[in-house]
Amino acid sequence: MKKTKRLAAALLTVMAVSTACVAPPKEEAPAAPAAGTTQAADSGSSGEQEPGTPEELTIWAWDQNFNIAAMKTAAEYYRNAGHPDFNLNIIEVEENAVETKSITAFTSGVSEGMPDILLMGDYSAQSFLSNYKGKYADLTDAMDFSQFAQYKVNAYTVDGRVYGVPFDSGSAGLYYRKDYLEQAGFTEEDMKDLTWTEFIEIGKKVKETTGKYFVVFTPYKGTHYIQIALQSAGEWLTKEDGSANFKDSAVVREMMGVLKELYKADLIMPVDYWSAEGIGGVQKGDVAAHISAVWYIPTLTSVPEMKDKWGYTNIPVLETVDNATKYSNIGGSSWVVLEESSNKELAIDFLKTVYAGNVDFYQQILKEQGAVATYLPSLEGSAYEEGNDFFGGAKIYKDFADWGKMVPSVDYGMYTNETSDALRTVTQDYFDDKMTLDEALEKAEKTFDMQVGN
The missing domain is CATH 3.40.190.10 (Periplasmic binding protein-like II)
Known part of the structure; x- marks a missing residue:
C-alpha cells in the first residue's frame, strides 16, 4: 500500500x-x-x-x-x-x-x-x-x-x-405503510425479521396490488443499502489494510443482487431520497416502505394526516452471512x-x-x-417509555434505542466516500446485464485502487 x-x-x-x-x-x-x-x-x-x-x-x-x-x-x-x-x-x-x-x-x-x-x-x-x-x-x-x-x-x-x-444514534429500521401492506394481504407480524429475499417478494406483491413503488432512491446510488447490510454483519467497505472489501465480501455480493432485483422488478422510485421529490414521495404515499434511521421519524410525523398509517420494524436480515444481525446504523x-x-x-x-x-x-x-x-x-429514562400517537401508541424511540445497543461495531476506515463512489461506477451496468457480478466488482476494485493510489 x-x-x-x-x-x-x-x-x-x-x-x-x-x-x-x-x-x-x-x-x-x-x-x-x-x-x-x-x-x-x-x-x-x-x-x-x-x-x-x-x-x-x-x-x-x-x-x-x-x-x-x-x-x-x-x-x-x-x-x-x-x-x-x-x-x-x-x-x-x-x-x-x-x-x-x-x-x-x-x-x-x-x-x-x-x-x-x-x-x-x-x-x-x-x-x-x-x-x-x-x-x-x-x-x-x-x-x-x-x-x-x-x-x-x-x-x-x-x-x-x-x-x-x-x-x-443512527439506529436503522424499516418503515412501512400499514394500509398498503394490508391491501396486499400482509400483516404487521409478516413484516418482522424479514430476509432480503422476503422483503423483495413483499415489494412485488405491494406493487402489483397498489401500484405503489416499494422504496425510493436513485438506483445506481443504492450503495447505502450495502453499507446498512455490511454493518449489520460487522463488516465495512474496506478491509483492515484499507483495501476494498468488494469481491471477497458475501455481504456485498448478496446486496448487489438485492439492488438488481429491486431495479429489475421496478420497485424503486428512481429519485434521490433526500431530494424534495424523494421526501415528498414518502410523505404523500407514493412509496410503501423506507429503510432509514431513527432520525427519519420527524420526517414522517410532520404529516399529521398520515397518523396511524405507518408502522416500523427491524431491517431485513442477510441470508448468506452466518453472523448477520437485524441491527445497523445509518450516519x-x-x-x-x-x-x-x-x-x-x-x-x-x-x-x-x-x-x-x-x-x-x-x-x-x-x-x-x-x-x-x-x-x-x-x-x-421516562421519555423513552412514552407511546407515540402517530405510530398507534408504540414506543418507537425506545425500540430504536434498544436496537442501537445491538449495532455491531465496525471500522469505517478512511475511504467510505471513495469505496461507495467506486461501486457506483459499475452498478448500472450490472443492473443492465452489461457486466457479470464478478466483472463489476473487479472493475470497482480497480477504480478504487486508482482513486487512492494503491
Whole structure:
C-alpha cells in the first residue's frame, strides 16, 4: 500500500467533494455571534471569544433544528450545573464546510479562528483523526466511555485513544405503510425479521396490488443499502489494510443482487431520497416502505394526516452471512475538541458534564428534537417509555434505542466516500446485464485502487 499517495488522494477527495457543495473557504473563519446566539458561517469576521469573557466556548455545527438546537439546550444545563456565566457561541457551518475549513487550517498551520468544539460526521472520523494526529484533544481519561454505545466510541478511537464524545444514534429500521401492506394481504407480524429475499417478494406483491413503488432512491446510488447490510454483519467497505472489501465480501455480493432485483422488478422510485421529490414521495404515499434511521421519524410525523398509517420494524436480515444481525446504523455525528483551543479544559468539562453525565438533558432533546442518544444511562429514562400517537401508541424511540445497543461495531476506515463512489461506477451496468457480478466488482476494485493510489 502506498501510504503517502493514499493520504494525498484522501485529502484531495475530501476537498473536492466539499468545494463542490459549498463556496471555497475564506481566509478568515466564520464570525462568532453575540454570546448565547447562533449565526451562519459566512459573516466574515473573527470567531474568537471576546477577551475577558468568562467561560465562553465557540462551536461549529450544522442543522438548526437538530444538532444546534440540542447544543442550545446543553448550554442551559451547563449553566444550571454551577456555571451561571457560561456563554456558548454556536456557528452554523455545513458539514462539508466544516471538513474543508478544518483541512485548510490544519495543512496551513494557522489555527486562528477555529472553534473550541466542532461536530464531526462519524463516517469521516477515522480519516481526520488519523491524518491530523495532534489536532484533536484526547478524551480517553476525561469521561467513562463504557457508558456509550461502543460502535460510536470505536468510530472515534485511534491507537486505543478516544477523541470524540458520541452524540446521536443512527439506529436503522424499516418503515412501512400499514394500509398498503394490508391491501396486499400482509400483516404487521409478516413484516418482522424479514430476509432480503422476503422483503423483495413483499415489494412485488405491494406493487402489483397498489401500484405503489416499494422504496425510493436513485438506483445506481443504492450503495447505502450495502453499507446498512455490511454493518449489520460487522463488516465495512474496506478491509483492515484499507483495501476494498468488494469481491471477497458475501455481504456485498448478496446486496448487489438485492439492488438488481429491486431495479429489475421496478420497485424503486428512481429519485434521490433526500431530494424534495424523494421526501415528498414518502410523505404523500407514493412509496410503501423506507429503510432509514431513527432520525427519519420527524420526517414522517410532520404529516399529521398520515397518523396511524405507518408502522416500523427491524431491517431485513442477510441470508448468506452466518453472523448477520437485524441491527445497523445509518450516519450520525459526534463532538470533538480541538487540541489547540485555549479553552480546551472548559470544553471538555462542558461535554463531560452534559453529554456524558446528564440523563435529564437527553430526555429533553428526545422530546423536543427526537434525538435518540447513544449515552446508555439515558435510554432508561421516562421519555423513552412514552407511546407515540402517530405510530398507534408504540414506543418507537425506545425500540430504536434498544436496537442501537445491538449495532455491531465496525471500522469505517478512511475511504467510505471513495469505496461507495467506486461501486457506483459499475452498478448500472450490472443492473443492465452489461457486466457479470464478478466483472463489476473487479472493475470497482480497480477504480478504487486508482482513486487512492494503491
